[in-house]
Amino acid sequence: MSSTDARIAQLRQAMSRRGLSAYVVPSSDPHLSEYLPARWQGRRWLTGFTGSVGTLVVTADFAGLWVDSRYWVQAEAQLAGTCVQLMKIALATTPGHVDWLAANTGAGQIIGVDGQVLGLGAFRALSAAAASAGAILEIREDLLEDIWTDRAGLPGAAIYEHVAPQACVTRADKLAQVREAMRAHGADVHFLSTLDDIAWLFNLRGADVDYNPVFVGHALVGLDHATLFVANGKIDAGLRAVLAADGVEVADYVQAADALASLELDQKLLIDPARVTCGVFHAMDPAVPRVEAINPSTLLKSRKTDAELANVRQAMAQDGAALCEFFAWFEGALGKETITELTIDEQITAARARRPAYVCPSFATIAGFNANGAMPHYRATPESHATIEGDGLLLIDSGGQYLGGTTDITRVVAVGTPNADQKVDFTLVLKGMIALSRASFPRGTPSPMLDAIARAPIWEGGAEYGHGTGHGVGYFLNVHEGPQVISYRAAPGPHTAMEPGMITSNEPGIYRPGRWGVRIENLVANRAWLTSELGEFLCFETLTLCPIDTRCIEPSLMRADEIAWLNDYHKTVFERLSPLVEGEALAWLERRTAAI
Numbered sequence: 001m002s003s004t005d006a007r008i009a010q011l012r013q014a015m016s017r018r019g020l021s022a023y024v025v026p027s028s029d030p031h032l033s034e035y036l037p038a039r040w041q042g043r044r045w046l047t048g049f050t051g052s053v054g055t056l057v058v059t060a061d062f063a064g065l066w067v068d069s070r071y072w073v074q075a076e077a078q079l080a081g082t083c084v085q086l087m088k089i090a091l092a093t094t095p096g097h098v099d100w101l102a103a104n105t106g107a108g109q110i111i112g113v114d115g116q117v118l119g120l121g122a123f124r125a126l127s128a129a130a131a132s133a134g135a136i137l138e139i140r141e142d143l144l145e146d147i148w149t150d151r152a153g154l155p156g157a158a159i160y161e162h163v164a165p166q167a168c169v170t171r172a173d174k175l176a177q178v179r180e181a182m183r184a185h186g187a188d189v190h191f192l193s194t195l196d197d198i199a200w201l202f203n204l205r206g207a208d209v210d211y212n213p214v215f216v217g218h219a220l221v222g223l224d225h226a227t228l229f230v231a232n233g234k235i236d237a238g239l240r241a242v243l244a245a246d247g248v249e250v251a252d253y254v255q256a257a258d259a260l261a262s263l264e265l266d267q268k269l270l271i272d273p274a275r276v277t278c279g280v281f282h283a284m285d286p287a288v289p290r291v292e293a294i295n296p297s298t299l300l301k302s303r304k305t306d307a308e309l310a311n312v313r314q315a316m317a318q319d320g321a322a323l324c325e326f327f328a329w330f331e332g333a334l335g336k337e338t339i340t341e342l343t344i345d346e347q348i349t350a351a352r353a354r355r356p357a358y359v360c361p362s363f364a365t366i367a368g369f370n371a372n373g374a375m376p377h378y379r380a381t382p383e384s385h386a387t388i389e390g391d392g393l394l395l396i397d398s399g400g401q402y403l404g405g406t407t408d409i410t411r412v413v414a415v416g417t418p419n420a421d422q423k424v425d426f427t428l429v430l431k432g433m434i435a436l437s438r439a440s441f442p443r444g445t446p447s448p449m450l451d452a453i454a455r456a457p458i459w460e461g462g463a464e465y466g467h468g469t470g471h472g473v474g475y476f477l478n479v480h481e482g483p484q485v486i487s488y489r490a491a492p493g494p495h496t497a498m499e500p501g502m503i504t505s506n507e508p509g510i511y512r513p514g515r516w517g518v519r520i521e522n523l524v525a526n527r528a529w530l531t532s533e534l535g536e537f538l539c540f541e542t543l544t545l546c547p548i549d550t551r552c553i554e555p556s557l558m559r560a561d562e563i564a565w566l567n568d569y570h571k572t573v574f575e576r577l578s579p580l581v582e583g584e585a586l587a588w589l590e591r592r593t594a595a596i
Contacts, residue, residue, distance in 0.1 A: 004048045004082040008063050010147040011046065015058070018141060021109035022101060024126070025056040025144075028117040030277055031193045034480055035209045035363075037216060038152035040117060042144045049078045051377060055097045056084070059104070066097045069466040070376045073513065098129045107134030115139030115279035123278035139278055154231045154253065155208035159215045161239060162203045166357070166403040166476065168307035171203045171246045174300070179223055181296035187270035190221045190296075191260060194275045196478045197297040202228060202248065204239075205476070211363045212478045213401055218256035218280075225249065229256040257283040265289070272298070294495050298483055301474070303501035308475050309525060311404030312503065312543060315357070316523075319400055319407040320545035320573065321580035322351040322358075327413070327547075328588035334415065339388045341367040341380035344396060352400045362399035362406050362479040369394050369415070373517035376467055376509065391416030393426070393516045393552065399479055408479050408505055409544050410521035414551040422518075424461070425510040426552040429518045431457035432508035434562050436469065436486075437522065440529050440539040443499065446492030447484040454486070454508045463510045470504045473523055498538060502526045506540070520548060545573045547592035555596065567595040 015023050029040035034052060043049070043056050043065075051071040057064050064087040067075045075086050089096055101111060111130050115123065118139065130137040144151060161167075178201060182190050192198055195214035199205055206215025217230040224247065228235075231253045235243070240250050251259070260283045263269060269290040271281070275298070284290075304312065326348045333339060344367035352358050368378045369386040373395035380386070388394060394415050399408035412426060436454040447470070454469045468487030471480050483495040484502055507521035522544035529539035547570060555563075570593035577589055 002048075002082050004046065004079075004084060007046050007147065008058060008083055011058055011143060012060060014143040014146040015060075015112065017146075018112065018143070019110055020112040020138070020141065020143075021135070022057060022059045022105055022111045023141070023143060024097065024101075024111065024113040024118075025058070026113070026118060026122065027052065027054050028119065028277075030116050030279065031195050031216065031218075032119050032275060032277065033195055033209055033212075033214075034478065035211055037155045037208055039154065042148065045144075045148060047079065047084050048082065049075050049084075050379070051075060057097045057101065062104075064097070064100070066100075073375050074377065098125050101126070101135075102129035102133050105130065105133045105135040109133075109135045110138050111135055112138045112141035112143065114142040114144070115282065116142065116277055118278050120273045120276055120278050120281050123281075139282070155216055156231065156234065157207040157215070158236070159204050159206045159230065159234045159239065161242065162199075162205050162403070162476065166311055167203050168305050168311070169203075171201075171243075171248075174201050174203070174297075175221065175226060175246065177300055178221060178296045181300075182221070182223065182270055185270050185291045185293055186268055187291055188223060188267045189263065190270040191276065191280070192219045192221070192272075192295060192297065193277070193280060194272075194295065194298070196474055196481065197275070197295050197301070198228070200301040200474075200477060201297050202226075202243070206234070207360075211361055211401070213359060213476060214478070217253060220256070220259050227251050227259065229253050229259070256280075260284045263288045270296075294483065299495065301477070302472055302481065302483060303499050304475055304503060304525070305501065308405075309501065312475065312525075315400075315402040315405030316407060316543050316545050317576050317580060318355040318357070318402065319352065319409070320577045321585070322355050322400070323348070323409070323411075323546045324577060324581045324585040324589045325354075326351040327592070328584040330413075331588065332584060334388065341369060341372065341385045341388070342382065344388070344394075345380065345398075348396070348398050355400075355402075357403040359401040359403065359476075362401045362408060366395065366397035366410075368517060370516050371514050373412070374511040374513050374515060376465075376511060376517070376519070388415055391418065393418055393422055393518065395517050395519060397519065397521065401476060403476055406474050406476055406479050407544070408473055408521065408523060409546055410507055410519045411546060411549065412518050412520060412552060413549045418552050420554070422516055423552055423554040424557065425463070425512070425516070425518045426520075427554045427557045428458050428461040428463060429508050429510055429520050430548065430553065430566075431557070431562060432469075433506055433520045433522065434565050436506050436508070437524060437540055437542055438565060440537050441498065443536040443538050444497045445538075446494075447486050447496045447498050447504070448488055448490045448492045450498070451486050451488040454506065455488075458508060458510060465509045465511060467507075467509070469508050470506055473503045473505060475503075498526055500526050500528055500538060503543065506542075542569065545576050547573055547589065549592070550594075550596050553596070563596060570595065 470486030
């Protein structure tokens, strides 16, 4: 029996003891984080699937893991030989785990889930499905506590202050902005669980979550006070005093639920239903008046100030210089020493670590050669990775956390001689990236509507890709940040409006399963373009500074204006990066930014 099968068997025994007919394990924590601390990696522990997104459902005679197209190949390989079935989420209309439960549970049966890690929106969908089947949803069941004997506790890394000059807005000013929004909603108190919102609001950072400089905690903000709930020992006396000067009290992490439960009936609570779990929500007295709206901090932190954007530009230049050093090493070593996908990760991280104000990677480096590059969320492991040799395409998606910004960049480079079909795919993706880079649009345009601009050249070539074209990016915070998202699959709600100062990725792609993948990614910032009698318009400023490999281009597919954009971009890249590099890195930069 595999370890996965043994753990599923243990889970079934725990279900039987509690009278549960089905149990749901989401990829989540009490803060709805993308990257989970070890304590909440239950789905991974049970199944062995290491992807960041997936939902496990277990019954007495079935175990299934629902994942979208980004993870099909990975999940199929990691679930092979186990009792867990791969359940593919192909389209929005394809039945997911919620629909499966509605169809496969009956009257009186109990569906269990740990409400402390189930988002309120997911809870409402699951409750409706259970009700339609006559089943009962039980949210107080953390069965992992029964069977995961070496489960990690709360992370204990120290919390530190993000200070000037990189912290450009004071804690007091941020609290004042949030309180102004609270008053606009008629709210007296506001509860936050999302870690990047909390880190931003209090100008604090931590190391509780891989790649994101955040810490585990909750916050309760009143009109003249605030309480930060974190594990004991994470904030020292000196920082406690600094926080106290701004009216911020520090309390134990486990006291957050009690604080919600003790709210008075004359206090109106502002809470974001998309950013709290149902466990937190149900800790409150239902008689407490509340208003449901997006966290004000989510909107505020998405709009970087001019000072923050200036710091981001400096971080981008340092990041680009590190990449020049890396690529100069790579091209010099290729064919002379053994280079694997793991080597790529080691070398690119080492190059960034030599740069000022660097803190850590902003996500796990994706280095995929040929067929591995066709998996958008591929990750090389010591047990399974490719050696870089022969001909083909190497896709590298990487990023860094700097005190003055967060970077995220994808480049595809030639190894040996790319073939004609690879060049066509590369060029179509480049055309899509350029098209979006050059876009201008009315302020307030819902971000999903911009997706077709990047996809049009790719669609014209008879290709498509399964992921979104762009996500928001934080300021020395999460590399994936809302509320904006460039994806036609996303709902164009009012909070997806494009506003000045937002930083978004621009990353179209084409993936040929088993053959190769192409993705080219820059970060762009929304900037004012013009104001006329017909409205206020924005454009994109490209922030990322790194050459695009012209050896992979099929020139006959490029228009003159697209070539001009690329040459102008490379001219800017050379001007910005050349003062920061020397020797082989400078020579490489000069070669790779030559006009075509």
